[in-house]
Amino acid sequence: MPKPVRKAVLPVAGLGTRFLPATKVIPKEMIPVIDKPVVQYAIEEARAAGIEEFIFVSAEGKESIAQHFSAQPWLEKNLAAKGKTAELALVTGCTLPPGKIHTVLQGDPLGLGHAVWCAWKLVGDEPFAVILPDDMVLSDKPCLGQLIDAHAKVGGHVVAVENVAKDQTNRYGILDVLSEEGRIAKAKGLVEKPKPEEAPSTLAIIGRYVLDPVVFKELDKKTKGAGNEIQLTDALNRTISEVPFHGYRFEGRRYDCGTRVGFVEANVAFGLAHPEMVGRLLPLIEKLVSQVKS
Ligand code: UTP
Numbered sequence: 001m002p003k004p005v006r007k008a009v010l011p012v013a014g015l016g017t018r019f020l021p022a023t024k025v026i027p028k029e030m031i032p033v034i035d036k037p038v039v040q041y042a043i044e045e046a047r048a049a050g051i052e053e054f055i056f057v058s059a060e061g062k063e064s065i066a067q068h069f070s071a072q073p074w075l076e077k078n079l080a081a082k083g084k085t086a087e088l089a090l091v092t093g094c095t096l097p098p099g100k101i102h103t104v105l106q107g108d109p110l111g112l113g114h115a116v117w118c119a120w121k122l123v124g125d126e127p128f129a130v131i132l133p134d135d136m137v138l139s140d141k142p143c144l145g146q147l148i149d150a151h152a153k154v155g156g157h158v159v160a161v162e163n164v165a166k167d168q169t170n171r172y173g174i175l176d177v178l179s180e181e182g183r184i185a186k187a188k189g190l191v192e193k194p195k196p197e198e199a200p201s202t203l204a205i206i207g208r209y210v211l212d213p214v215v216f217k218e219l220d221k222k223t224k225g226a227g228n229e230i231q232l233t234d235a236l237n238r239t240i241s242e243v244p245f246h247g248y249r250f251e252g253r254r255y256d257c258g259t260r261v262g263f264v265e266a267n268v269a270f271g272l273a274h275p276e277m278v279g280r281l282l283p284l285i286e287k288l289v290s291q292v293k294s
Contacts, residue, residue, distance in 0.1 A: 002155040008051045008129040011115035013059040013106035027062040042133040049145035056103045057115040069096045111229025117219035132207025139252025151210040156244035160208035172204035173233035185247040192233040212243045
């Protein structure tokens, strides 16, 4: 039986260049979808999956991310004084318990693999989750919770996967599949951003992982890969002989908030999934569509 997954690493040190100028001062992860910053959805998903400790791999100028999950006494005092109890609950509801939130600075953004390596000392020698907040998932059961359940059965590395269009494989880590059973695909290899004609499948890794700590020793070699960055996919690929590697076809829909179109799509999808908003939003969307068509 694998050890339980208690810690999540959230790499948030990227430059967010695709969202400039919005990300000149505001971290990409703090831009809201509906009424919550993108990173809050990731934390809520992790908490719902039973994660107890949260490790942000961050960068200079992104202090607001950790602040968002810390107590804000001045704001709380003023909301309480005005009797704004519902608003106060929204503020305190996203505060993480003291001692359960850690920030480590990456320094230069040398790649996702390097960002995860930075969390080594804080994670230690136990399985851990990695969440890329850019990937938002709408599902009945939290996507990370689905992975953790699968990990309890198969151990090793378990990553969330979905089928992507053949011409999109060069944007993802792609699985070389050995066998499949239900939602679980056992992989014999991984390729980072292969050209469509070279991709071993169309099963792509999205931003949710449960990893065995053996990956840290591999990342410690600091081998550079695609884009001259230290790639997490490459390190996982090189540990396949040491621990099992499975992709899990999660139940739910993913929205890639790292792109402008994906970000708008996420706002619409989460708005339509919001019980208080859907009734007013749907006619508005229909009106906008008919205006564009006419
Ligand atoms: P992305 O490449 O999608 O994010 O990395 P980015 O670099 O911020 O975006 P662009 O390409 O410049 O627009 C995926 C995730 O990995 C983190 C990012 O913050 C994001 O959550 N990351 C990436 C790091 O923390 N450090 C890195 O060196 C690279």
